[in-house]
Amino acid sequence: MPVPLSLDDHPHAAAVLGSALRPGGSPSHAYLFGGPAGTGKRATARAFAAELLAENARDPESARARTRSGAHPDLTWVVPSGAHEMLRRDVDDAVVSAATRTPFESERRVFVLERAETMNDEAANRLLKTLEEPAEYVVLLLLSDRPNQILPTIASRCQYVRFDPLGAETIASALEADGVERSVAKGCARLAPGDGERARMLAGPEGSALRSLAESLARAPLAGRVGQERPWDALLAVAGARGRAVEAELDEALTAELETLARSERRKRQTEYAERSRRASRRARTETLDVALGLAGLWYRDLACLAAGVPELVHHADRSVELGADAAGRTVFVLRDAVDLVEETRARLAFNVSEDLACEALAYRLERLLEPASAGT
Numbered sequence: 001m002p003v004p005l006s007l008d009d010h011p012h013a014a015a016v017l018g019s020a021l022r023p024g025g026s027p028s029h030a031y032l033f034g035g036p037a038g039t040g041k042r043a044t045a046r047a048f049a050a051e052l053l054a055e056n057a058r059d060p061e062s063a064r065a066r067t068r069s070g071a072h073p074d075l076t077w078v079v080p081s082g083a084h085e086m087l088r089r090d091v092d093d094a095v096v097s098a099a100t101r102t103p104f105e106s107e108r109r110v111f112v113l114e115r116a117e118t119m120n121d122e123a124a125n126r127l128l129k130t131l132e133e134p135a136e137y138v139v140l141l142l143l144s145d146r147p148n149q150i151l152p153t154i155a156s157r158c159q160y161v162r163f164d165p166l167g168a169e170t171i172a173s174a175l176e177a178d179g180v181e182r183s184v185a186k187g188c189a190r191l192a193p194g195d196g197e198r199a200r201m202l203a204g205p206e207g208s209a210l211r212s213l214a215e216s217l218a219r220a221p222l223a224g225r226v227g228q229e230r231p232w233d234a235l236l237a238v239a240g241a242r243g244r245a246v247e248a249e250l251d252e253a254l255t256a257e258l259e260t261l262a263r264s265e266r267r268k269r270q271t272e273y274a275e276r277s278r279r280a281s282r283r284a285r286t287e288t289l290d291v292a293l294g295l296a297g298l299w300y301r302d303l304a305c306l307a308a309g310v311p312e313l314v315h316h317a318d319r320s321v322e323l324g325a326d327a328a329g330r331t332v333f334v335l336r337d338a339v340d341l342v343e344e345t346r347a348r349l350a351f352n353v354s355e356d357l358a359c360e361a362l363a364y365r366l367e368r369l370l371e372p373a374s375a376g377t
Contacts, residue, residue, distance in 0.1 A: 007040075007044065009039075009040075009164060009166055009167065009170055010035075010039070010040070010044075010162070010163050010164055012161065012162040012164075013033070013044060013161045013162060013163055016031075016159065016161050017044070017048055017161065021048075021051050021052075027052060027108075027139055028139075028158075028159040029131075029134040029138055029139060029140065030131055030134065030139070030140040030141075030142070030157055030158040030159065031139075031140070031141050031142065031158055031159050031160075031161050032116070032142045032144065032147060032150065032155055032158035032159070032160050032161065033045060033141060033142065033143045033144070033161045033163060034144050034145075034147030034160060034161070034162060034163065035145070035147075035162060035163025035164060035165070036145060036163070036165050036194050036195060037145045037195050037197060037198065038166070038192065038194070038195030038196040038197035038198050038199070038200075039163040039164065039165060039166055039194065039195070039196065040163060040166075040196065041143045041144075041163050042114065042143060044163075045112050045141045045143055046067065046068055046112075047068075048141070049067050049075055049110040049112065049139075049141065050063070050064040050067035050068055051064070052106075052108050052110055052139055053067050053072055053074055053075060053106040053108060053110060054067070055106075055107060055108075056107055057105070057106060063105075063106065067110075072106070073104040073105060074103045074104055074105060074106040074108065074109045074110060075109075075110050075112070076094055076095065076098060076109070076110070076111045076112070077112045077114070078090055078091065078094050078095060078111065078112065078113045078114065079114045079115065080114070080115050080118050081275075081276055081279060084118060084283075084286075084350055084351060084352070085118045085119070085120050085123075086113070086115065086116070086118045086119040086120065086123050087120060087122070087123055088120070088122035088123045088126055090123060091113070091119075091123050091126050091127050092126060094111075095111050095113070095127060095130060095140075096126050096127065096129070096130050098111070099111065099130050099134065099135060099138045100135065102135075102137065103137055107137060108137045108138070108139055109137055109138055109139070110139045110140075110141065111138070111139070111140050111141070112141045112143065113127075113140070113141070113142050113143065114143050115143070115144065115145070116142035116143060116144045116150055116154070117144045117145070117146045117147065117149040117150050119150075119151070119154070121151075124151050124153070124154055127154065128153060128154065128157075131154065131157040131158070132157065140158070142154070142158055147160070165193065165194025165195075166194050166195070166196050167194075168186070168189040168190055168193070169189070170196075171185075171188075171189035171192065171194075171195075171196045171199045172185040172186045172188075172189040172199075173185075174196060174200075175188060175189065175199060175200065175203050178200075180203045184203055185199075185203065187317070187318055188200075188202040188203040188207065190315045190316075190317060191211070191295060191298065191315055191316070193315070198291060198294070201291060202291070206238070206242070209238065210238065210288070210291060210292055210295070211295060213231070213234055213235045213238060213292055214235070214291075214292040214293070214294075214295035214296045214299070215295070215296075215299060215319075215322075216229065216231040216234070216235075217231040217232060217235060217292065217293075217296045217359075217363065218295075218296040218299035218300060219299070219322075219326060220363065220367075221338075221363055221364075221366035221367040221369075221370050222326050222370050224367060224371065226363045226364055226366075226367045230360075230363075231363060232356070232359035232360055232362075232363055235289065235292050235359065236289075236355060236356055236359065238288065239284075239285040239286075239288040239289050239292075239355070240285060242284050242285060242288045243281035243282065243284045243285035243288075244281065245284075246280050246281055246283075246284035247277045247278070247280060247281035247284075250276065250277045250280050251277050254273040254276065254277065258270065258273065282352075285355065286349050286350070286355070289349055289355060289359070290346055290349065293342055293345060293346045293349075293362075294346065296342055297338075297339050297342035297343060297346075298315050298316070299316060299323075299326075300335050300336075300338040300339045300342065301315070301335075301339050302314045302315055302316050302323050303323060303326055303327040303330060303335045303338075304332050304335035304336055304339070306323060306324065306327040307327050307330055307331060307332045307335060308332045330370070334369060334370065337369055338366055338369055338370060341362060341365055341366055341369065342362065342366075345358055345359070345361075345362040
């Protein structure tokens with residue numbers, strides 16, 4: 001049976017997973033879903049798990065529905081609990097220990113690990129034994145936006161499933177199917193190259209404001225107005241609000257879960273749950289900043305395209321007047337350096353650096369780089 005999800009844009013994934021689900025097919029014990037963010041790895045993993053757990057089930061449709069909702073007892077979904085890494089405790093009980101126990105109702109137990117490239121050495125070493133000697137009923141699905149960063153000892157024991165960047169038209173069509181106006185869908189698809197999830201975020205209620213803030217962050221250095229405008233302040237406020245919203249949502253869910261536990265267990269879990277909420281808040285803030293910085297970098301890339309005489313490659317197609325003004329008198333080389341500065345800051349934010357200081361430093365470094373003496377002709 002084919003995976004019940006459109007994989008037209010991912011022929012390699014369709015071939016590998018389709019083969020595993022055909023009558024007489026034999027799924028591997030471990031898969032590594034690798035490819036850029038927003039290409040459908042998570043949705044495909046859930047659909048694939050649904051088919052695996054529905055096989056020979058008494059009620060296949062019920063098994064599929066419960067897997068899709070995350071309620072199937074033989075599905076375990078792991079996300080890193082660390083601010084930016086997967087810790088040993090994330091895999092110890094949820095995967096390593098659980099993989100030694102037979103399924104509750106299905107013929108298999110499926111374990112999905114998101115952001116697998118963030119596993120620290122302890123977590124990877126713990127998982128390695130399960131990968132080396134898996135029980136016959138175990139299927140592991142590792143998801144990664146950066147599969148080249150996964151330890152070779154882990155990656156070599158998984159069957160690789162490649163997810164390619166999505167085309168702009170594919171992303172736009174998906175947004176339209178969700179009710180987004182055609183022109184907005186096309187614009188968001190161009191601003192999130194290959195990343196369907198990021199395009200969806202930009203098309204959402206916060207997308208327009210985030211795009212405006214990113215543009216301010218990119219343009220203030222070009223105008224020499226960083227000190228007067230402090231464009232990072234408003235951006236940090238939006239990111240902070242997003243972090244607090246995620247924290248409050250998770251707190252509510254965890255509080256409900258705590259109420260189901262015995263009093264002694266509840267006390268033990270409270271500190272752990274508070275830390276999970278704090279880390280989720282940090283991730284949400286960082287992700288929001290990353291989207292904005294990505295857009296700012298794309299602005300400089302568009303300026304470089306204009307400076308190089310290739311306007312057809314511009315992504316901010318609806319801002320041609322502003323881009324033309326900003327590109328005047330600037331060289332491709334300086335603009336490429338500006339892109340590099342933005343990307344360097346995005347990489348730094350993946351670690352526990354001060355978000356405020358990192359964004360402020362970026363703005364002033366960009367201003368120094370882009371001042372008229374550097375811009376030149």
